[in-house]
Amino acid sequence: MKFNTNTANRKIPTELHGRKLIPFSGKGKGPYRKRKYAPKIRKVSASDNKVLKSLRKAIKKSELTDGETISFHHHFRNGDFLLNIVCHEIAKMGLKDIRLVPSSIQGVHKEILPYLEKGIITSINCGTSGTIADAISHGKMEGLLTIRSHGGRARSIENGDVEIDVAFIASPTSDIYGNINGVYGEYACGSLGYAFPDAQFANHVIAVTNNLVPFPNTPISISQEHVDTVVELDKPIGDPSGIVSTTLRITRDPKGLKIARNCIEVLKASGLLKDGFSYQSGAGGTTLAATNYLREYMISKKIKGSFAMGGATKSLVKMLEDGLFKTILDVQSFDTYAVNSLLNNLNHIEIGASQYANPFTSGCVVNLLDTIILGGTEVDVNFNVNTSTESDGRIMWGMGGHQDTAEGAKLTIIAVPLLRGRIPIIVDDVISINSPGENIDVVVTERGMAINPNSPYYSILKRNKKLDIKSIDELKKIAEDLISGKPKKPKTTDRIVAMIEYRDGSVLDVIYQVED
Amino acid sequence: MKIERIAQAGSLESCDILITVEPSKPKTGIHIHLESPAVKQFGDRIKSEITEVVKRLEIQNVKIIAIDKGSLEYCIKARTETALRRASGE
Numbered sequence: 088m089k090f091n092t093n094t095a096n097r098k099i100p101t102e103l104h105g106r107k108l109i110p111f112s113g114k115g116k117g118p119y120r121k122r123k124y125a126p127k128i129r130k131v132s133a134s135d136n137k138v139l140k141s142l143r144k145a146i147k148k149s150e151l152t153d154g155e156t157i158s159f160h161h162h163f164r165n166g167d168f169l170l171n172i173v174c175h176e177i178a179k180m181g182l183k184d185i186r187l188v189p190s191s192i193q194g195v196h197k198e199i200l201p202y203l204e205k206g207i208i209t210s211i212n213c214g215t216s217g218t219i220a221d222a223i224s225h226g227k228m229e230g231l232l233t234i235r236s237h238g239g240r241a242r243s244i245e246n247g248d249v250e251i252d253v254a255f256i257a258s259p260t261s262d263i264y265g266n267i268n269g270v271y272g273e274y275a276c277g278s279l280g281y282a283f284p285d286a287q288f289a290n291h292v293i294a295v296t297n298n299l300v301p302f303p304n305t306p307i308s309i310s311q312e313h314v315d316t317v318v319e320l321d322k323p324i325g326d327p328s329g330i331v332s333t334t335l336r337i338t339r340d341p342k343g344l345k346i347a348r349n350c351i352e353v354l355k356a357s358g359l360l361k362d363g364f365s366y367q368s369g370a371g372g373t374t375l376a377a378t379n380y381l382r383e384y385m386i387s388k389k390i391k392g393s394f395a396m397g398g399a400t401k402s403l404v405k406m407l408e409d410g411l412f413k414t415i416l417d418v419q420s421f422d423t424y425a426v427n428s429l430l431n432n433l434n435h436i437e438i439g440a441s442q443y444a445n446p447f448t449s450g451c452v453v454n455l456l457d458t459i460i461l462g463g464t465e466v467d468v469n470f471n472v473n474t475s476t477e478s479d480g481r482i483m484w485g486m487g488g489h490q491d492t493a494e495g496a497k498l499t500i501i502a503v504p505l506l507r508g509r510i511p512i513i514v515d516d517v518i519s520i521n522s523p524g525e526n527i528d529v530v531v532t533e534r535g536m537a538i539n540p541n542s543p544y545y546s547i548l549k550r551n552k553k554l555d556i557k558s559i560d561e562l563k564k565i566a567e568d569l570i571s572g573k574p575k576k577p578k579t580t581d582r583i584v585a586m587i588e589y590r591d592g593s594v595l596d597v598i599y600q601v602e603d
Numbered sequence: 604m605k606i607e608r609i610a611q612a613g614s615l616e617s618c619d620i621l622i623t624v625e626p627s628k629p630k631t632g633i634h635i636h637l638e639s640p641a642v643k644q645f646g647d648r649i650k651s652e653i654t655e656v657v658k659r660l661e662i663q664n665v666k667i668i669a670i671d672k673g674s675l676e677y678c679i680k681a682r683t684e685t686a687l688r689r690a691s692g693e
Contacts, residue, residue, distance in 0.1 A: 478641075478644055479641070479643040479644060480643075506675075507673065508617065508618060508640060508641060508672065508673015508674070509641050509644075509645050509673050509674065509675055510641055510644065510673070569675060570645075570675060570676070571648075571675075571676045572648065574641065574644030574645055575643065575644050575645070575647070577643060577644075578643075
């Protein structure tokens with residue numbers, strides 16, 4: 088196998104599973120196609136009926152065949168049932184060599200594991216967590232896992248890197264003509280943003296709903312001209328209570344709270360925290376706590392922000408309701424409070440994945456962010472962030488919008504503890520890179536923070552005497568002293584099981600099968 | 604020191620370790636069964652830290668079950684010593 092070295096200093100094969108790989112060469116420099124991909128033209132006439140009671144009939148009507156690609160959205164998160172239901176049906180129908188393109192794979196999807204082992208599902212394109220991620224790490228899937236950010240996924244669908252043959256859209260409410268929203272029905276999940284590119288660019292779209300209503304269903308999130316079939320299913324498509332089960336609650340860990348407070352100190356010192364401020368945070372326990380500290384500070388200083396971006400949580404929605412932000416732009420609702428807000432509050436706006444974070448559009452919202460607070464499993468001395476692999480080499484997580492927001496935001500803060508148990512988080516070299524160091528401004532830990540010397544905020548933050556600033560090497564050394572040494576490097580085979588794309592489609596890193 | 608009965612120290616809280624000590628027959632040596640979320644990265648080191656305490660207390664034969672939840676060296680050594688002393692009837 089021949090390799091190139093990319094600008095993140097990672098060895099990338101020139102070709103993998105028949106695809107020529109373009110090594111990552113820095114932000115804004117990636118491969119660029121001149122035209123968007125165009126899906127097949129379909130024709131539905133006045134006499135045609137779109138509604139079917141049987142999922143099997145709908146799949147047959149889509150003419151899905153071996154070797155093709157199907158997609159899903161993950162707004163139900165760990166409460167999603169539809170991906171499992173469809174994969175069971177496809178297996179029963181005898182289809183094989185299917186490429187799966189969901190916006191995320193969660194723990195609940197462990198049911199599809201036998202299909203990876205039997206060659207029914209042979210490759211996956213998305214962020215993957217839980218049992219399926221672990222199985223892929225152990226080499227149980229024939230093809231490759233391609234890990235993309237949310238913006239990168241939208242880009243890959245719109246520029247044709249990924250051609251979706253059939254998109255399955257879990258639809259909390261749909262009318263008989265396929266006008267869909269996520270805010271009504273027993274199984275409301277809120278925003279359907281990640282499914283927007285699928286609906287627009289798939290060759291065939293199947294809406295699956297438990298709540299079929301007369302035409303026209305409003306509000307319309309995904310509209311009828313994209314939807315070929317509406318399946319009315321008896322079994323629930325998802326359980327909204329599963330949405331919150333994989334997002335952490337606000338941390339009560341004193342370490343986490345200290346990190347959260349330090350993040351807000353950085354924001355205050357940066358000069359960005361003033362009227363018109365825009366903000367996004369991940370949904371981890373520490374970043375949720377940071378959002379609450381931000382709230383207190385904005386109230387005390389009477390600061391009125393412009394927009395906050397979701398993952399919309401109750402904390403964020405409360406800030407909207409209290410006038411601390413004018414608008415929430417919501418690609419994904421993280422709890423039922425946010426779902427209700429999306430339904431009832433005119434300033435809580437649903438946006439699609441491309442509007443959110445696709446780099447190859449006429450401008451996505453992440454470009455307008457002042458600040459993003461993110462997490463990670465590891466950070467290295469070059470500020471590269473790992474979100475996908477644990478320090479034992481196994482794939483455990485996806486990356487959400489990490490890459491997109493880190494590149495887009497003016498100030499990108501990584502909030503991580505120095506240790507998780509005995510595992511050091513700041514290391515010489517991360518196992519795999521999800522977010523390149525050039526996009527990271529500050530790494531905040533409970534024992535001080537490190538500022539990237541290349542960050543435009545370096546000098547303004549460095550001057551601030553209140554901040555406990557250390558070099559990234561010092562932080563690494565403190566961790567190593569606490570744990571008396573360095574952890575053993577994981578043993579891997581020479582087989583590549585996953586590839587991490589940058590949001591532009593170039594390749595940041597590859598992940599090898601772990602050895603047991 | 605001689606191990607005379609089963610004893611425990613520690614807990615299953617995050618960042619702690621639960622050490623269970625059992626007597627074993629003469630000339631069977633030191634046996635450690637370790638479970639840890641970081642067994643690949645730190646398994647050998649944790650075992651050697653436990654062994655160090657056992658040898659310091661001049662124990663020749665013992666069975667130790669260690670369930671680790673991400674503990675650091677000082678914690679591992681303290682829990683091990685406490686469990687061993689409890690088991691010795693001191």
